[in-house]
Amino acid sequence: MxxxxxxxxxxxxxxxxxxxxxxxxxxxxxxxxxxxxxxxxxxxxxxxxxxxxxxxxxxxxxxxxxxxxxxxxxxxxxxxxxxxxxxTEPASPDRNEELGGAERARLALAELPHEQREAIVLFELEGWKVEEIADLLGVSISAVKSRLVRGRERLRTIYTRKLGAPAVPRALLPGESR
Amino acid sequence: MNTQTDRMITSDLAALATDVRRDLPPIDTALRDTGVYRDGLPGAQARRDALAEERRLQLALMPLAIAQVFAHRVGRAAAGAAAIVCSLALVMLLADPLLMHLVLWFVPGLGVNIGICMMVASTAILVTYVVSTWIAEAWFTRRMREAVATHADVYADLDQLSRGPIDVASKLVKRIDGWSIGLAFGGAAAITTVFGYLLVVTATFQPLSHILSSTSLFAERAAAGNLGPVIYALGLATVIAVVIGRGCDREHRFGEPTPVMKRLSHWSTLAAGVLLGMGVMFATARMATRLLYQLPSSEHRYLLAVGAEGALIAITGWAVLWWRRREQKRLGD
Structure with missing residues (x-):
């Protein structure tokens, strides 16, 4: 048994x-x-x-x-x-170049409300479908979509204001060569 | 800019997705840290072994009185059953002459008298008691050994060992209690009733010195003609035996003796039984001496039978319950 x-x-x-x-x-x-x-x-x-x-x-x-x-x-x-x-010290634009992409994403995600963070991690990192996320979190599909969109917007704001997204060297961006 | 930021976010999230999958702790480490292996097989085996050791120690230190009381209770129950069987056999021999002829045919040359019957019955009861006590001791020892034994199924062992040998033994002793008291009472009451009846009937027709050796008892059919009161008395004794046996069981279950048990174990019951018994013996002796070769009236005979059985039930019931109290003291109940 x-x-x-x-x-x-x-x-x-x-x-x-x-x-x-x-x-x-x-x-x-x-x-x-x-x-x-x-x-x-x-x-x-x-x-x-x-x-x-x-x-x-x-x-x-x-x-x-x-x-x-x-x-x-x-x-x-x-x-x-x-x-x-x-x-953890908040990242400043000056530190931006010192941070790796993963660390930057981690810091930005930490700023999100947990509902949005969970939805983004499941969708972007884990590769779950929206329906699966809705099922897991016990919310509607539209609620999950809303969390993903709002989370993405907020990430954009965080990247722009706190992590100095424009100052990111072009070489770090995908598709760009040094 | 938004596109650039979005691409950066996407890129960073992909980097994070790779980062979180780096250096993943092995599942074994995670489970070990969770303590899950404490419930795994090695942990369960260790717990089983420790528990088995503890139970073996309990068994070694278990009071011998438990085993002795159990064996004696089984022996008493078996002896009581043997006494009931002997009584019924005697009643059947009295009731059916054909059976008596068969017995005489199997044992030629043996004159059947009360002495022989008493000897055979007492030997049968004694042998049953001794043999059943031996068997009970052996069975009890085996049961106790099983209670602390370990097998291949660790979890089944843990379940089994959760009850110690003392718990198992106490349960066995309590389970046999009702049977022991009920059958002992029934056997004693039945055998005394039948032999008392035979003695009275024989004494009515024979001199006192020949009571035990007279072989005319079965031949003269005097005993067979008055079996009615004996059968009723045996029925009454059986009912009381069942009541006492159930009373013992109820006491173990609810922790409180039933009113019948309380009444029966009171000293006044013994006193009343002795007084009633003496009165019945006096009346019977008077009847036997005054009415030689002439049967008393039916009411008279039934009244005497009721009185005798009442006295017998009171004295025997009190005695078996006194014996039970003594055993319970030994067990520390």
Missing amino acids: ESPSQRFQRLLEPVHDRAVAFARGVCRSRSDGDDLMQEALLRALDKLPSLRDDGAFRFWLYRVIISVHRNRYKRSFWRRLLPLEAE
């Missing part, structure tokens, strides 16, 4: 890597993402008996990650109020 741990291991194996990537995508840093994933795995293991259909494990795990992430997001208010360590 399969124990809950064995069942969890079996279900997690095919989706683990993508789930870790998603957790890293919605967090400010890779280490935060790894922490989020660990916390989500703990909760998922605890709640596994409530999952009846093994086929729905992928969606279920992503929902757990999102739920844990939103709780952390709420807690971060207190972290902002009583910071225990220096937060």
Whole structure:
């Protein structure tokens, strides 16, 4: 007879890597993402008996990650109020050239509301379809589309105002050669 | 500019998508950090082994009284059943002359009298008691060994070991309690009723010195003609035995003795039983000496039978419940 741990291991194996990537995508840093994933795995293991259909494990795990992430997001208010360590410095146009593309995207995504960030990470980084995202987040397709459009607009604003998008060297842009 | 920014965003998101997939932690590490392996097979085996060790220690330190009481209860139940069977066999022998002929045919030369019947019945009851006690001890030992044994299925072992040997033993002792008390009472009441009846009938027709050795008991058919009160008395004893047995079970289930059990185990019941028994014995002796070769009236006989059975039930019931209280003290209940 399969124990809950064995069942969890079996279900997690095919989706683990993508789930870790998603957790890293919605967090400010890779280490935060790894922490989020660990916390989500703990909760998922605890709640596994409530999952009846093994086929729905992928969606279920992503929902757990999102739920844990939103709780952390709420807690971060207190972290902002009583910071225990220096937060990541906001990027300045001068630092723009020092930042890699991934880091820049991470900083910009961190500025988005979590609904928009989750939608963009799932759509742009994970390659999910809009219908799948709507199903996962429990919202309508138009709501997901709206979040994607607004998120993209906001990213554009952040890039322009905070990350100095025009100052980005042309060589860094795709399709441009040095 | 917007196009440029959009291209930059798209490019950065693609870089981030690549970045988040770099150096992914292996699933084993993630699971180990989650503590999932604590419930895995090695963890379960370790827990099973530790629990089995603890249960073995409990078994080693388990009071011997539990095993002894269990064996004695089984023995008593079996002996009670044997006594009931002997009583019924005697009643059938009295009721059916053909059966008596068959017995005499199988055992030629043996004159059937009360002494022989008593000897056969007591030997059968004693042998049943001893053999069943041995069997119960062996079975109990095997059951306890099984309670702490481990098998290939670790999770089944954990389930099994969650109940310690003392729990298992206590449950066994409690489960047999009702049967033990009910059958012991029924057996004692039945065998005493039948032999008491035979003694009274024989004493009515024979001198006291010949009671045990007289072989005319079955031949004269005097005992067979008055079996009615005996059969009713046996029926009454059976009903009371069932009530007492169920009372013991209910006490284990609800933790409170039933009113019948309370009444029966009170000392006044014993006193009333002894007084009633003495009265019935006196009346029976008077009847037997005054009415030689003349049967008393039917009402008289039934009244005596009811009185005798009442006294017997009171004394035997009190005795078996007193014995039970003594055992419960040994068990620490």
